[in-house]
Amino acid sequence: MKSSGKQFAVGVDFGGTSVKLALVNAQGKIVARRKFDTAEAAGQAAWLEAVSVCIAQMLKTCGLKKSALAGVGVGVPGFVDFEKGFIHDLTNVPGWTAVKLAALMQKKLGLPAFVDNDANMMALGEIVFGGGKNLQTAVFLTLGTGVGGGIVLDGQVYRGAHSMAGELGHISIERNGLVSPQGRGGLEQYIGNRRIIEHTVRLLKAGHKSVLTKLCGGDYALVTPELIARAAHAGDKFSLEVFDYVADCLATALASVTYLLQPEAFIIGGGVAASGKILFDPLRQHLAARLSPHFAKRIKVLPAKLGNDAGAVGGAALALQAQE
Amino acid sequence: MKSSGKQFAVGVDFGGTSVKLALVNAQGKIVARRKFDTAEAAGQAAWLEAVSVCIAQMLKTCGLKKSALAGVGVGVPGFVDFEKGFIHDLTNVPGWTAVKLAALMQKKLGLPAFVDNDANMMALGEIVFGGGKNLQTAVFLTLGTGVGGGIVLDGQVYRGAHSMAGELGHISIERNGLVSPQGRGGLEQYIGNRRIIEHTVRLLKAGHKSVLTKLCGGDYALVTPELIARAAHAGDKFSLEVFDYVADCLATALASVTYLLQPEAFIIGGGVAASGKILFDPLRQHLAARLSPHFAKRIKVLPAKLGNDAGAVGGAALALQAQE
Numbered sequence: 029m030k031s032s033g034k035q036f037a038v039g040v041d042f043g044g045t046s047v048k049l050a051l052v053n054a055q056g057k058i059v060a061r062r063k064f065d066t067a068e069a070a071g072q073a074a075w076l077e078a079v080s081v082c083i084a085q086m087l088k089t090c091g092l093k094k095s096a097l098a099g100v101g102v103g104v105p106g107f108v109d110f111e112k113g114f115i116h117d118l119t120n121v122p123g124w125t126a127v128k129l130a131a132l133m134q135k136k137l138g139l140p141a142f143v144d145n146d147a148n149m150m151a152l153g154e155i156v157f158g159g160g161k162n163l164q165t166a167v168f169l170t171l172g173t174g175v176g177g178g179i180v181l182d183g184q185v186y187r188g189a190h191s192m193a194g195e196l197g198h199i200s201i202e203r204n205g206l207v208s209p210q211g212r213g214g215l216e217q218y219i220g221n222r223r224i225i226e227h228t229v230r231l232l233k234a235g236h237k238s239v240l241t242k243l244c245g246g247d248y249a250l251v252t253p254e255l256i257a258r259a260a261h262a263g264d265k266f267s268l269e270v271f272d273y274v275a276d277c278l279a280t281a282l283a284s285v286t287y288l289l290q291p292e293a294f295i296i297g298g299g300v301a302a303s304g305k306i307l308f309d310p311l312r313q314h315l316a317a318r319l320s321p322h323f324a325k326r327i328k329v330l331p332a333k334l335g336n337d338a339g340a341v342g343g344a345a346l347a348l349q350a351q352e
Numbered sequence: 353m354k355s356s357g358k359q360f361a362v363g364v365d366f367g368g369t370s371v372k373l374a375l376v377n378a379q380g381k382i383v384a385r386r387k388f389d390t391a392e393a394a395g396q397a398a399w400l401e402a403v404s405v406c407i408a409q410m411l412k413t414c415g416l417k418k419s420a421l422a423g424v425g426v427g428v429p430g431f432v433d434f435e436k437g438f439i440h441d442l443t444n445v446p447g448w449t450a451v452k453l454a455a456l457m458q459k460k461l462g463l464p465a466f467v468d469n470d471a472n473m474m475a476l477g478e479i480v481f482g483g484g485k486n487l488q489t490a491v492f493l494t495l496g497t498g499v500g501g502g503i504v505l506d507g508q509v510y511r512g513a514h515s516m517a518g519e520l521g522h523i524s525i526e527r528n529g530l531v532s533p534q535g536r537g538g539l540e541q542y543i544g545n546r547r548i549i550e551h552t553v554r555l556l557k558a559g560h561k562s563v564l565t566k567l568c569g570g571d572y573a574l575v576t577p578e579l580i581a582r583a584a585h586a587g588d589k590f591s592l593e594v595f596d597y598v599a600d601c602l603a604t605a606l607a608s609v610t611y612l613l614q615p616e617a618f619i620i621g622g623g624v625a626a627s628g629k630i631l632f633d634p635l636r637q638h639l640a641a642r643l644s645p646h647f648a649k650r651i652k653v654l655p656a657k658l659g660n661d662a663g664a665v666g667g668a669a670l671a672l673q674a675q676e
Contacts (some may be wrong), residue, residue, distance in 0.1 A: 194612065200525065323519075
């Protein structure tokens with residue numbers, strides 16, 4: 029971030045359960061936080077009021093005036109037109125269809141406001157201030173229930189022709205693979221949390237030996253990616269193979285992205301990525317094996333660093349960038 | 353192209369067999385051409401001299417002075433560092449390892465010179481002046497012996513972190529697919545010319561009925577993509593199915609690119625694309641089926657228009673752009 033402009037901005041992570049706000053400085057450090065339940069501020073007016081109150085409180089806590097803020101960036105869980113600051117629709121949050129949120133915020137707060145989807149905000153946060161710090165061109169992935177992502181080229185979020193680019197979870201890894209509303213063979217259909225569990229339980233039921241059977245007390249409904257990770261860290265061969273499979277599916281998609289975009293690095297976050305080396309070691313191996321040496325030696329795979337703060341930090345980064 | 357700068361530029365398509373030069377105006381029209389055999393000007397000095405002579409001849413033909421030229425753009429069949437105008441290595445052209453071609457040309461010709469790989473030049477030519485005219489963000493593919501490509505974002509060639517992006521032929525369409533030095537399941541391993549022939553002959557030998565068997569007089573060595581296209585155009589069901597398969601392999605890769613980059617359009621050229629609707633119709637159908645409606649309705653699949661001129665026109669486009 030340039031040091032000439034305003035030195036603070038607010039990022040808002042608008043989740044289905046809670047809305048998290050962070051006051052962030054130009055070095056990407058969170059200097060104050062607030063949070064409210066999404067359900068407690070249902071409807072646009074209540075939401076805008078709650079955000080306004082939280083921002084005022086954070087400024088007060090830090091002894092700052094509103095004039096110290098470059099603006100506010102909001103990441104939302106849904107389908108957005110970034111240029112227009114317009115929410116088409118939010119997943120799992122009713123009452124937010126066709127909302128000109130950026131304009132509403134600008135009016136309510138008297139600050140420049142920006143709205144983007146949450147994965148793009150996380151990508152920007154991680155690549156400007158987190159696991160990808162100092163990189164210019166990188167691709168972010170978050171591995172959880174779904175597989176989300178965002179692309180940063182030359183330090184800026186890349187959004188494509190209609191604000192919808194960066195859907196890494198739908199990259200096809202199998203031409204004749206699993207069918208979903210998004211197509212066929214999409215990465216998310218193989219390594220989304222539920223798919224990892226299904227894959228694991230299917231193999232266990234087929235008789236594969238694993239400490240997992242003991243760990244879940246024979247109740248396969250208790251198998252989670254965290255449990256598989258714990259078993260893998262303890263040296264369970266079967267669980268390590270599950271992570272090897274997840275890593276290879278992911279490597280297939282990342283090899284395609286590398287050949288297409290040649291980023292400097294992939295930054296990988298989310299629950300499954302928190303399992304650490306049992307994922308990252310085989311991921312780096314499979315990716316290298318799936319690339320020619322020219323590409324393999326020039327690509328890095330790095331863990332995300334900001335955890336649940338990535339979205340709010342990214343929102344602030346966007347507002348800080350916009351004044352440049 | 354802006355109308356303020358110089359109104360002409362030279363594009364050079366440096367092929368393994370011949371070197372084609374074109375004098376191109378700011379509207380992308382070729383106003384003069386020259387050509388020499390690559391083998392007749394072996395070595396850098398002879399090559400530079402031949403290019404210099406051709407440019408002088410083209411200028412004379414059109415009654416133009418060198419000062420009318422914005423510069424010269426060269427597309428080469430190999431591995432290039434665009435920023436440095438440096439050729440690492442050329443495929444099938446000996447004597448061109450580690451050559452600072454842009455600097456050598458600038459010195460020899462007294463004109464701004466640019467060097468990029470041929471697929472990027474073709475992409476720029478097609479997207480600025482050809483099948484993608486008036487588009488800002490599009491992805492070009494050429495289908496031939498190999499599958500090459502290039503990416504244009506906001507009107508500029510996108511080259512990635514190390515000048516190597518846009519390798520669309522290596523996008524994986526099968527996690528456990530065909531192995532090559534570039535990885536596993538790469539698109540080119542399925543729809544490169546030789547692979548299409550192998551696929552077809554394998555099915556014919558397995559007893560599939562087709563007019564192709566008659567057309568090649570039972571000699572499968574005579575089967576080519578052109579012959580299959582001819583049979584398909586004549587209504588041969590088997591040959592139409594071959595093109596349907598090629599289209600589906602291609603659609604798998606293009607769906608991934610769409611989810612990642614959301615370009616406005618794909619521009620598709622090369623020999624196999626010249627077969628027309630027997631490829632483009634199933635390609636558009638398979639691509640739509642592999643995308644969610646939001647993405648499907650916003651993506652176009654367009655034929656390339658410049659044929660063998662794309663590289664030289666793209667080289668000129670690059671030189672015209674560079675003065676802006």
